[in-house]
Amino acid sequence: MIHLSQVIGRPVRDQNGESIGKVADLIVAVGERYPPVTGLVIATDRRKIFLPWSSVATLDISGARLNTSQLDITKFRQRQNEILLKDNLLDKQIVDIDGRRVVRVNDVSLDEVEGSLRLVAVDVGAAGLLRRLGIEGPYRTLARGLRRPAGERYIDWEDVDPLESTIEAVKLRVPHAGLAELHPADLATIIDQLTPRDRAGLLASLDDEAVADVIEEMEPESQVDVLEELKPDRAADILEEMSPDDAADLVADLSDTARAEILSLMDKTEAEEVRELLGYPEETAGGIMTTEFIAVPATLTAGQTIDRLRELEPDAETIYYVYVVDDEGRLVGVLSLRDLIVARPDSPIGEVMIDEPVAVNLLDHQREVANLVARYNLLAVPVVDDEGKLEGIVTVDDTLDSLLPVGWKSHLPKRFPGSAR
Amino acid sequence: MTAPPRGGGPVGPSPLRFGRRARLAAVLAVLGPGIVSGFADNDAGGITTYSLAGARFGYDLLWVILVTQLALFVTQEIGARMGLATGQGLTGLIRERFGVRWAAFAAFTMIAANLGSTVSEFAGISAALSLFGVPVPVSAMLAAVAVITLISQGSFGRVQYVFVIIGVVVSAAYIVSAVLSQPDWSIAAISLVVPHGTLSGAYMLAVVGTVGTTITPWGQGFIQAYVVDKRLRPEELKAERLDVLIGVLITNVVAAFIVIACAATLWTSGQTDIADAAQAAQALGPLAGPVASTLFAVGLLAASLLGLGVVPLASAYTACEAFGWEQGVGWHWREAPAFYGLLAFFIGFAALFMLIPGLPLIQVMFSAQVLNGLLLPVILVFVMLLAGDKRLMGSLVSGRINLALGWTVTAMLVVMSLVLVVTAVSG
Numbered sequence: 043m044i045h046l047s048q049v050i051g052r053p054v055r056d057q058n059g060e061s062i063g064k065v066a067d068l069i070v071a072v073g074e075r076y077p078p079v080t081g082l083v084i085a086t087d088r089r090k091i092f093l094p095w096s097s098v099a100t101l102d103i104s105g106a107r108l109n110t111s112q113l114d115i116t117k118f119r120q121r122q123n124e125i126l127l128k129d130n131l132l133d134k135q136i137v138d139i140d141g142r143r144v145v146r147v148n149d150v151s152l153d154e155v156e157g158s159l160r161l162v163a164v165d166v167g168a169a170g171l172l173r174r175l176g177i178e179g180p181y182r183t184l185a186r187g188l189r190r191p192a193g194e195r196y197i198d199w200e201d202v203d204p205l206e207s208t209i210e211a212v213k214l215r216v217p218h219a220g221l222a223e224l225h226p227a228d229l230a231t232i233i234d235q236l237t238p239r240d241r242a243g244l245l246a247s248l249d250d251e252a253v254a255d256v257i258e259e260m261e262p263e264s265q266v267d268v269l270e271e272l273k274p275d276r277a278a279d280i281l282e283e284m285s286p287d288d289a290a291d292l293v294a295d296l297s298d299t300a301r302a303e304i305l306s307l308m309d310k311t312e313a314e315e316v317r318e319l320l321g322y323p324e325e326t327a328g329g330i331m332t333t334e335f336i337a338v339p340a341t342l343t344a345g346q347t348i349d350r351l352r353e354l355e356p357d358a359e360t361i362y363y364v365y366v367v368d369d370e371g372r373l374v375g376v377l378s379l380r381d382l383i384v385a386r387p388d389s390p391i392g393e394v395m396i397d398e399p400v401a402v403n404l405l406d407h408q409r410e411v412a413n414l415v416a417r418y419n420l421l422a423v424p425v426v427d428d429e430g431k432l433e434g435i436v437t438v439d440d441t442l443d444s445l446l447p448v449g450w451k452s453h454l455p456k457r458f459p460g461s462a463r
Numbered sequence: 464m465t466a467p468p469r470g471g472g473p474v475g476p477s478p479l480r481f482g483r484r485a486r487l488a489a490v491l492a493v494l495g496p497g498i499v500s501g502f503a504d505n506d507a508g509g510i511t512t513y514s515l516a517g518a519r520f521g522y523d524l525l526w527v528i529l530v531t532q533l534a535l536f537v538t539q540e541i542g543a544r545m546g547l548a549t550g551q552g553l554t555g556l557i558r559e560r561f562g563v564r565w566a567a568f569a570a571f572t573m574i575a576a577n578l579g580s581t582v583s584e585f586a587g588i589s590a591a592l593s594l595f596g597v598p599v600p601v602s603a604m605l606a607a608v609a610v611i612t613l614i615s616q617g618s619f620g621r622v623q624y625v626f627v628i629i630g631v632v633v634s635a636a637y638i639v640s641a642v643l644s645q646p647d648w649s650i651a652a653i654s655l656v657v658p659h660g661t662l663s664g665a666y667m668l669a670v671v672g673t674v675g676t677t678i679t680p681w682g683q684g685f686i687q688a689y690v691v692d693k694r695l696r697p698e699e700l701k702a703e704r705l706d707v708l709i710g711v712l713i714t715n716v717v718a719a720f721i722v723i724a725c726a727a728t729l730w731t732s733g734q735t736d737i738a739d740a741a742q743a744a745q746a747l748g749p750l751a752g753p754v755a756s757t758l759f760a761v762g763l764l765a766a767s768l769l770g771l772g773v774v775p776l777a778s779a780y781t782a783c784e785a786f787g788w789e790q791g792v793g794w795h796w797r798e799a800p801a802f803y804g805l806l807a808f809f810i811g812f813a814a815l816f817m818l819i820p821g822l823p824l825i826q827v828m829f830s831a832q833v834l835n836g837l838l839l840p841v842i843l844v845f846v847m848l849l850a851g852d853k854r855l856m857g858s859l860v861s862g863r864i865n866l867a868l869g870w871t872v873t874a875m876l877v878v879m880s881l882v883l884v885v886t887a888v889s890g
Contacts, residue, residue, distance in 0.1 A: 133558045133566075135787075146558065146787025171786060174563045237550030238696065267694050 044103060045165065046127050046150035047174050052105035054084050062113065065106055066090055067128040068152075071121075076160040076199055079152065080124065082106060101159065125204070127161065135240075136164060137203035139220040142228045144205075144235040148174055151196060164202055167195030205240040222248055226255035234264060242271060250276075254283035257292070266295045274300075278307035286312070287332035287440065290319035319434075327411050328404040330441070331425045331434035337365045340374060344394065345387030347377075362421045365432055366395050372430040373401055401426045404433060412441040496689035497539060497703070499773070500682055501710025502630050504535075505717050506770030507587020508580065508835075510763055511828040512676040513718045514743045516669050517725025519735050522647070522654035525722055527670050529655055531677045532715035534872040538843065539707045541850045541861060541869055542683050546690030547697050548859035553687050554785035557845050560855065563785075569845055570785035574805075576680040576838040577778035578812055583831035584774060585813040587767030590740040590824040594760040599824075603817035607810050610771040614792060614806070626769035633762030634717040636750055641720045643749035646727035655719070664886040671883045672829055674876065675836020677714060683842055685777040688784075692791075697859055721746070737825055779805035837880050843873040 046068065054062045063086035070077035082093045082101075091113065099109040125131060127150050138145050148170030151163040172178040203221050221229060221244065233241055233256060245253055245268070257265050257280065269277050269292060281289040281304065293301050293316055305313045315333045322328025336356055338347055347364060364382060366375035375395030385394045401424045402411050415423055415438055422437045516524040542553070549556060554573070558566035585606050592602040660666050686707070695703055724746040729737070737743045744759035751758045776792070779802050783790035789799035796803040816822075847869045850861045861869065 133563055135555075143789075146555075148563070148787065166787070171563065175567055176564075237691075238694075239550060271696070 043151055043153045043162070044101075045170070045173065046132060046152065047170075048103040049101060049106070050128055052103065054082070054106045054108065056108045056111040056113075057099075058111055060111070062086060062108070063091075065101075067126045069120075069124050069126055070161045071123050072125055073123055074160075076155050076162050077125070079159045079161070083126070095159075131164070131204065135205055135237075136197075137205065137221060137232055137236075138166065138197050138201065139203055139224065140197065140201040142224070142232055144232065145197075161199055163196040163198050165194075165196055167193045169194045205236070205243070222252060226252070227259045229256045230259040230264075233268070234260070238271060241268070245272065250279045251283045253280045258284060258288050262291070262295060265292050269296070270300075274303050275307050278304050281316070282309050282312045285332045285334055286315040286319055287330060287434075290316045291324075294320055294324070322404060325408050326404065327402045327406045327408065327425045327436055328433070330408050330411070331404075331436045332360070332440075333434045334360050335365060335422075335424070335432070335435040336360060336363075337367045337371075337432055338391065340366050340368070340392035340395070341390065343388050343390055344382055344385040347382055347391055348387075360422070360435065360437070363424075363435070364391075365399075365424055365435075366391060367432055370429075371432060373399065373424055373426050373432040375399060376424065399424060401430075402436070403428070408436075408441065411436050415441045495693060495706065496543065496686050496695075497707035497710035498713065499627075499689065499710075500539065500686050500707075501713040502627050503685075503769050503773045504677055504679070504682060504710075504714045505630060505634070505766055506580075506584060506676075506774075507590070507763055507767040508583040508676045508770075508828045508832045509714075509718065510721060510766055511583075511587070511590075511737075511743065511825055512669075512672045512832045513721035514725045514729075514746060515737055515825070515829055516673055517722035517746070518729040518737050518743075520660075520666065520669060521726040521730040522651045522723070523660055523666075524669060524673060525651060525654040525719060526656060526658045527660075527673050528677075528715065528718050528722060530658075531674050532711055532718070534674075534875075535678050535714065536708060536711045537865065537868045537872055538678055538683060538846065539686050539711065540704055541846055541865065542686040543690050543703045543707055544700065544859050544861065545846070545849060545856065546687040547695055547700055547703065548856045550691055552691060552781065552784045553684050553842075553846070553849075554781045556849050556855065558785055558787075560849060560852065561845075565845075566785040569842065570782045572838050572841045573680050573684060573778060573781045576835045576842075577774055578809065579831035579834040580679065580681055580770070580774045581778070581809045581813040582816050583828045584767045584770040585817050586822070586824045586827045586831075587763050587770070589817055590828070591760040591763040591767065593824070594740055594744065594756045599822065600818055603814050606767075606771070606817075607814040609768060610775065610810055613768065613772045614776055626765045626772070629761060629765035630769065633758065633765065634713075634720070636747055636758055636762070637717065637724050638720045640747045640750035641724035641727060644724060644727035644746075646723050651723055651726075664883075667879070667883045667886050668833060671836035671879055672832040673836075674879065675834070675839060676832035677718070678839060678843075678872075678876075679835050680839055680842045681774050681777045681781075683846055684781040685773060688777060688780055700859065724749075738823070739825060743825065775806055775809040778809060779803075833883075836876075837883065840873060840877045840880055843869075843876060847873055 049065050049068070052065050054065055056062055063084045065082065066085040067083035068079055069081040069083065069092075071080045078095075079101075080095050082095065082098055084091050084093060084106075093108070093113075097108050097110050098106055100107045120126065131147055131150055133147060135144050135146055137143070145166045147164045147166065149165035150161060151165055152159055153162045154160075155162065169178070172181050201220065221232070224232070229252075233244065236244065248256070257268060260268065269280075272280070281293065284292070289312075293304065296304065305317060308316070319328070319331070319333065322331075324330075334356070336351065336354065338350060342350070351361065351364070362379050364377045364379070365373060366377065368374050375392070375397050376399035377391055377395045381394055381396075382391075385391070400414055400418055400420065402414060404425055404427050411423060414420070415436070420438065422435045423441075424432055425434045425436060427433050513528075516527075545551075545553070545556065551559075554566050554570050557569045585603060588606040588609070589597075589599045589602040592605070593599065597605075660670070690703065725743075728746045728748060729735070729742070734742065734745075740759065740763065741756055744756040747755040747758050780790045782805055783799070783802045786801070788801040790802045791799070794802065847866070849855060850869060851866050853860045
């Protein structure tokens, strides 16, 4: 294995041992798991020239040896899928997908894989830093006395997500495939550490639902920041993917004009739900409820109800309870998913449901809601209006939000304690 | 009612702007980095250096203050611009653009200058408390405890406003005191706009000290980091520029009046050296009479604490960013050992430094400002090289006039530092 820093600046000799110049950069073609080196940039006395990898016989820490003495002095043009290791990667920030952090590249490791020299890892450890600073040797002497070797830390290229601004010179669309597979909460933590430009690039590569999931994991302040950085029509699409209560909370923090604009761009019914929720005070059951719930008439059988659930494909947080309503939409009973599954398929749900379920009024304070949820160990509690009509449900996670202190969600890496706005 | 549009035309399609929160806090939110930086500029070293300048040279250095403030506006605006354009701190950009060695060089320059500044803030606290008879070792320990409390999560955010308010009161006291002491306004006015002076070593020291306490390496790091931290956006450049301007005006007016007050009291009465805080406090005599030293002590204390809340953090942050280590008070100490280690080093070094017996506190503070002034050109050269980089700054790249001004300032500082070194060497 060799490090990029060990070959940069080393002499380049042709077939006859004649010195031509120095190694200025290495070019790799991304796309494969370990990107192969495809060329060499050589700094000669007057200019930088490009050499395809096929003309290079050997490359090691003593320098490069060519298998030709014929130099084609074409000017180097970076191709779409190519990265210059020194110019585009070294000292730049990358996302360590495994460690869920944004780190700086101290060095780049290359190794022989499947018969060709490839980029295999980036060095983000203290050892790499010392090597770059040229004080690895002195430190090692010192460290032997202290018994504190410099920490080595490499990130496999597979776990690296290069950022937009790193390779902006290249018209490369970073797919961010590795990041997209992270849990939304982890992704939210990473996004908080990115520069605005990188954040925009990353969000652009994710689909609306993924962005919605990420935003739901963020602090309210960051949520608004991220939403404001998006174009209004994209923001509207993302809000449609969020549950109406979360969307309403977020939209409530926007200015009147921004709110009007974004609601007008949203799907009619979704926008209507959000508008309705915006009408309730923030700290009431109406303010924290979601209008996504499952309500069925008492006349269905357990089997029919399960079929209905399959059709609706409800979100995870709403599936645990099925509410039973009369013709007027008034809440008459509730069934848990368990009740439904253990009941015989042909029995009417009116017989297996729990009558007169626990419910809260639209204007009840969120603390009372939390108390009820805690006392009866509920996963969700139905919200009714003065006539007893079912209007929405409050899920347990939303009651938790009201109990926990502000700022528990993800810790923003703030540098200065006074800079929150 | 919607918020008034801030900033110039945004690039590309207009993003959603100005949330409820933003509207409510629009002024406080954006009017932040420049103003905090402006107040922190009038820290212990600032008050001391301006006092010394007035006592030693009367009104002679007023023009330096004016020129320095103009230069401060140029450099702070560029710093804010870089934060807005890149979302990164100063040393991070230096690393990306010039490589790890230059970044390390910049980081160590920052650390050296900021060690001086931190010592200076500690000396300010000790000098202030000495007016109440508190011995230096005790006040140094108190200062260490205070700064740790300040920068531990949460408290500085609120407490900084208390310091700012005290800062305003003390600044007002200097202004009133300057007026009451019946200075020679015509000489003061002429001195403000007509450059003059001598090439004597003492005068050059005072000039470099004055510049060094106003335009600081930490100030450059701080404004950029704070802009990034607050997540201000490129569209907010105009508002941020206003914020910087207000911050500079605050620094400027206060600095000028400290000089005038000291010139009209100390210098006029022939007391051209300030040996301790009690003497510096005499400049507030015309206003406060017998309680002048109490007023001065409270002001110096608040200024030092405000500085301590900013300087060590900005230093540790800048150093860590150069090496790519986790930085900021949002991290747990186990997650960011280098950051907290550096903070501890700054505080520990300053506290131990104060234990040197018989330390001339006023001289320590002044020398720290001269050190800052000498190291400043190094940082400014990096700042200017980055500010003109179109690839990095995009649409926010500094215009030709800005760049010309910035390079002029930098060149002037380089020359000044060289002159100082030469005069110091040649005696």
